[in-house]
Amino acid sequence: MTVTAHRTGLAVRDEQLRELMDDPGCDRRRLDATLRRFGTVNRLVSGWGAVYRDRLRPFLAEHGRPARVLDLGSGGGDLVVRLAGLAARDGLAVEWLGVDPDPRAHAVATARAPTPSITFEQSDAEALVARGERFDAVISNHVLHHLDAAALASFTSLSAQLSSGIVLHSDIERSRTAYALYTVGITPFAPGTFLRTDGLRSIRRSFRRHELGEVLGDRWQVERPVPFRLLASRRADG
Template identity: 65%
Template sequence: MSLTARDTALRELMDDPDCDPERLRATLRRFDTVNRLVSGWGGVYTRRIRPFLAGLGRPARVLDLGCGGGDVIVRLARMAARDGIPAGWVGADPDARAIEVAAERDAPASVRFTRADSTAILAAGERFDLVVSNHVLHHLDTAALVSFTADSRALATGLVLHGDIARSRLAYALYAAGITPLQRGTFLRTDGLRSIRRSHTPAELQRILDAESPRTWRVATPAPFRLLAESRPGFETAHRAEGGSSD
């Protein structure tokens, strides 16, 4: 097996509309634990989201595109509430199965979930101060990724942050070993390893985003084995370091 290039022929089990519904629900619920361990959103909130929202001086609107089971947006909403930052939070996903799990989550009143994709939300005339996504980009081929990121920029009046996995042999090896205690009854091991094989390196993602819209994105590495694509109005990429920029 080679990790020198994306393996876009792989399909994650949870993306199959006919996959085992109970294993899917268990997977979506357990993402809460997995994302807390590996997604790096705590640091992203501290360094990027909190200063941005606090600087608005008014209640913010935040959108999580492809929210899955809703754990990331609920976590961000709770951190903002703890810091006294007022905001309304929308988790959107086109998969009814994901929204069903998200709706069962113990979420603050400031959070709501809707079944929709970026195109539908944009067509409805919605706009948000901040748009985020977690683990969406690696599911997409290049054309779909370009469309998704363009929609996210059109939906945001302020900041856009897309968090995902950075493909590497070490990430693959560590995940294969570390996920064992959490994998029972879920798709976490199989799909997680397939996700890594489908993921971009920071330099690959930077090149794709530059081709879509030059000098509007910066891809950073905010945590080990993570990448973060960031854009905002008037934003110009400061550098193009191969392998991504460190945070």
């Protein structure tokens, strides 16, 4: 039996919560503002600077050819744009693809300044597997906490099938401290967006480190690259 968050606080992951921006009928202006502002918020709290420096950049630097990187559930595209900029600064030749099945997120992503190395597509992991796509690295940000057990198993399995190198899934780690800090810290960025309500709901839906490790199994390594963040990683089969 699922115990609801109002009874347990943050002791138990609350899979029953739904984020406002996931509602197809939500206010479009607030949604677009939320997706655009994710770029700023993610730079501050997502930990991808450390993940790029310690995990992704060394891997990409091993290639003697342009690498292909896939961002699954790329939302408004801010992570792809940020990582592409870091890789270009480091002289790495990389082709980036961000995919998201939500047409609203895809519209925000494609409105970003285009570059030859970045492509956005309204699609998902299942469609990419069906057409035989393969990438050197597959990543995601803030996807895992949206998924129930069956969807999580499918998503992580498909992401591994799509990678010939590494898979890196980054997400929030549920904790009272993270909840309290986010409540205060998001205030300057929240007006006109869903950032406050949905961010707090995301924390309540998120895993703790041992929980995610138990769900994903032995093939996956779950680390804490920076405070309040989890990184689930694995090497591709073979």
